[in-house]
Amino acid sequence: MLLGPLATKDPIPITTYSYENFKEFLTFLYLGKCAINIENVMAIVDLAESYNVQLLKDKCDTFLTNIEMTDANLYTVYANLKMYSLKAALENLFDYISFNVETILSSFGFMSAKKEFILDIVKLETLSTTEENLFNSISFKFKHELINNFVFFKY
Structure with missing residues (x-):
């Protein structure tokens, strides 16, 4: 007291x-x-x-x-903004993602991105890539993840 x-x-x-x-x-x-x-x-x-x-x-x-958003701080900033529900900054982040989605999808960081992050990308109305490219990138990410998990548990 x-x-x-x-x-x-x-x-x-x-x-x-x-x-x-x-x-x-x-x-x-x-x-x-x-x-x-x-x-x-x-x-x-x-x-x-x-x-x-x-x-x-x-x-x-x-x-x-x-x-200034960069590919280096993208995932950390995203996690913090979601955790604290900072709507204006999150909207700004989604604008950055929409404009730079090609770079993000081909980055090394995308391979370790969380499921929630990927779902939020898929929900975006405007993306500077095709749906086919988005699907292929996400599919590749999860295939890579599945193979890594299988190899890890096999031995």
């Missing part, structure tokens, strides 16, 4: 988040603004989610819509 006769007088340790990230979170609570950058944005989103501060979560969502 924080108040009342059962309130502890000892310091309350914050071990889940760094001092800097928690300070930015508290700065937002008290001042309505904080310094969000690429290094701390996901920690601040997690804090906003944990403490149910939707306004801060929306601010992080807006920040994430402006980051």
Whole structure:
């Protein structure tokens, strides 16, 4: 408890988040603004989610819509955006995927992509590739996965 006769007088340790990230979170609570950058944005989103501060979560969502998407950070960013339901940034990510789907389908990272990611690609209305190419890429990915799993369990 924080108040009342059962309130502890000892310091309350914050071990889940760094001092800097928690300070930015508290700065937002008290001042309505904080310094969000690429290094701390996901920690601040997690804090906003944990403490149910939707306004801060929306601010992080807006920040994430402006980051430059690359094939290198695509899968990590996707997983984080889905986990925290950051809709605007996710929409921006899907636009990037729609435009760069050929490169993504032929990338090494696609071979280890999660099923949910592939389903979201298939659901996109506009893709800069043919349905046949999409099907062949997904089929190849799952054949490769099946062969690797079979070899792993065979021995």
